[in-house]
Amino acid sequence: MSADFPAYAPSEEHELLRRTVRELAETKIAPYAAQVDESGAFPQEALDALVAAELHAVHIPEAYGGAGADALATVIVIEEVARVCASSSLIPAVNKLGTMPLLLAGSEELKRRYLAPVARGEAMFSYALSEPEAGSDAASMKTRAVRDGDAWVLNGVKMWITNAGVSQYYTVMAVTDPGKGARGISAFVVDKDDEGVSFGPPERKLGIKGSPTRQVILEDVRVPAERMIGAEGTGFKTALATLDHTRITIAAQALGIAQGALDYALGYVKERRQFGRPVADFQGVQFMLADMAMQIEAARQLTYHAAVKSERVMRGESVPDLTFVSSACKCLASDVAMKVTTDAVQLLGGYGYTRDFPVERMMRDAKITQIYEGTNQIQRMVMARQLLKK
Ligand code: CAA
Numbered sequence: 001m002s003a004d005f006p007a008y009a010p011s012e013e014h015e016l017l018r019r020t021v022r023e024l025a026e027t028k029i030a031p032y033a034a035q036v037d038e039s040g041a042f043p044q045e046a047l048d049a050l051v052a053a054e055l056h057a058v059h060i061p062e063a064y065g066g067a068g069a070d071a072l073a074t075v076i077v078i079e080e081v082a083r084v085c086a087s088s089s090l091i092p093a094v095n096k097l098g099t100m101p102l103l104l105a106g107s108e109e110l111k112r113r114y115l116a117p118v119a120r121g122e123a124m125f126s127y128a129l130s131e132p133e134a135g136s137d138a139a140s141m142k143t144r145a146v147r148d149g150d151a152w153v154l155n156g157v158k159m160w161i162t163n164a165g166v167s168q169y170y171t172v173m174a175v176t177d178p179g180k181g182a183r184g185i186s187a188f189v190v191d192k193d194d195e196g197v198s199f200g201p202p203e204r205k206l207g208i209k210g211s212p213t214r215q216v217i218l219e220d221v222r223v224p225a226e227r228m229i230g231a232e233g234t235g236f237k238t239a240l241a242t243l244d245h246t247r248i249t250i251a252a253q254a255l256g257i258a259q260g261a262l263d264y265a266l267g268y269v270k271e272r273r274q275f276g277r278p279v280a281d282f283q284g285v286q287f288m289l290a291d292m293a294m295q296i297e298a299a300r301q302l303t304y305h306a307a308v309k310s311e312r313v314m315r316g317e318s319v320p321d322l323t324f325v326s327s328a329c330k331c332l333a334s335d336v337a338m339k340v341t342t343d344a345v346q347l348l349g350g351y352g353y354t355r356d357f358p359v360e361r362m363m364r365d366a367k368i369t370q371i372y373e374g375t376n377q378i379q380r381m382v383m384a385r386q387l388l389k390k
C-alpha cells in the first residue's frame with residue numbers, strides 16, 4: 001500500500017484487493033462455510049487458502065516479512081472473508097489482535113522473533129485478556145506473574161480465547177504487582193509449547209462455530225524475562241491501545257456478515273414468487289432492503305473512517321479520537337449486523353429459519369460481534385468517557 005495515506009475512501013488499490021479477496025472467499029472459503037458451522041471444525045481449508053494467497057495476516061509490516069498492508073486493507077480482507085464465513089474471518093482478525101501488542105510495545109528482538117513466523121503463515125497469534133471472573137472489568141484479572149531469577153512464572157486461567165490450541169503464540173496479560181491495580185499488569189508472549197500451558201475443552205457456542213474458543217490454562221509457566229512486552233506495569237495500557245485498533249476489525253467482520261445476508265436476501269426475493277409475482281415487487285419488502293443497505297453503508301463509512309485513523313496512528317501521528325471512533329464503529333456495525341441478518345431471515349420467510357439457507361447461520365454469527373472485544377454496553381461506556389473527558 002502506498003506510503004501516502006490521505007484518503008478517506010478506499011483507493012483503486014484497495015478495491016482491487018477487495019475483488020481479489022472476494023474471488024478467493026467465494027471459491028475457496030464459501031463452499032465450506034455451512035459444513036464448518038455444522039461440524040464445529042476449524043476451517044483449515046480457509047487457513048490454507050488465506051496462507052497461499054498471503055492474506056492471513058496482511059497487517060504485518062514488510063520489515064518483519066509481512067505484506068505491510070494498511071489498516072483499511074486489513075479491514076477489507078476481514079470484511080470480504082466474513083461475507084461468506086464469519087468463523088474464517090477470525091483468522092486474519094485474531095492474527096492482528098494477537099500481534100498488535102508486539103507491534104505497539106514489543107522490543108525489536110521480540111518483533112523479529114515472533115512476527116516472522118506469523119507473516120509466513122507458519123504460526124497464528126492469539127490474545128488472552130479475559131478470565132472467568134474478569135470480562136468487561138478486565139483489570140480485575142487474577143492471572144499472576146511472579147519474578148523468579150531471569151524469568152516470570154505465570155499461573156492462572158484465561159477464558160474465551162479465540163483460536164486457542166490452534167495458535168502457536170499468545171499475548172497474555174497478567175498481574176505483576178497486585179498492589180497497583182491496572183498499573184500492576186504486564187503483557188507476555190507465551191508459546192503453546194511452554195511447559196505448563198494447556199487448553200480447556202472447546203466452548204459450545206451459538207455461532208462462529210468453526211472458530212475455536214477455549215480456556216488457556218497456565219500452571220507454573222516459566223517465561224523468560226525478555227518475553228515481557230514493553231515495560232513492567234504497562235500491559236493493561238497496551239491491551240487497551242491494542243483494542244483501539246482491533247475493534248475496527250470486529251466492525252469489519254460485522255459488516256461482512258451483514259453484507260453477506262443482504263446479498264443473499266436480494267437474490268432470494270427476486271426469485272421467490274407469491275401472489276403471482278416476485279416478492280421483491282412488494283413495497284414492504286423493498287423498504288426493508290433499502291433500510292438494510294442504508295444501515296450497512298453508514299456502518300461501512302464509519303468503519304473505514306476509523307481504519308484511516310488507526311493507520312495514521314500506526315504511522316506515528318497523534319489521533320486523539322481513535323478510541324472513540326474505534327468503539328463507535330464496532331458498536332454501530334455489530335448492531336447493524338444483528339438487525340440486518342434478522343431482517344434477512346424475515347425476508348426468506350420459513351425457509352430463512354432453516355439450516356438449508358445461510359441466513360440463519362449469519363444471524364447466529366452476527367450476535368457475537370455485539371459481545372466480544374468489549375460488549376456494546378462497554379463500547380458506549382468508552383465513548384461516553386471520551387465525550388465527558390473533553
Ligand atoms: N489506550 C491506552 N491506555 C488506556 C486506554 C486506551 N484506549 N484507555 C484507558 N487507558 C489507560 C488509562 O489511562 C489508565 O491508565 P492510568 O491509570 O495510568 O491513567 C488505565 O488504562 C486504566 O484505564 P481505566 O481506568 O479507564 O480502566 P477501567 O478498568 O475503568 O476500564 C475498560 C477499562 C474500558 C472497561 C476496559 O476494561 C475494557 O475495554 N473492557 C472490555 C474488555 C474487552 O474489551 N475485552 C476484549 C477481549 S478480546 C476479545 O474479545 C477477542 C475477540 O473478540 C476475538
Ligand code: FAD
Binds near residue numbers: 133
Ligand atoms: P460480563 O462482563 O460478565 O458482562 C455481563 C453483562 O453485563 C453484559 O451485558 C455487559 O455488557 C454488562 N456489563 C458489564 N459491565 C457493565 C457496565 N459497567 N455497564 C453496563 N453494562 C455492563 N477474550 C479475550 O481476551 N480473547 C479472545 O480471543 C476472546 N474471544 C472471545 C470469543 C468468544 C466467542 C467470546 C464469547 C468471548 C471472547 N472473549 C475473548 C471474551 C469477551 O471479550 C468477553 O466475553 C466480553 O468482554 C464480555 O465479558 P463477559 O463475558 O465476562 O461478560
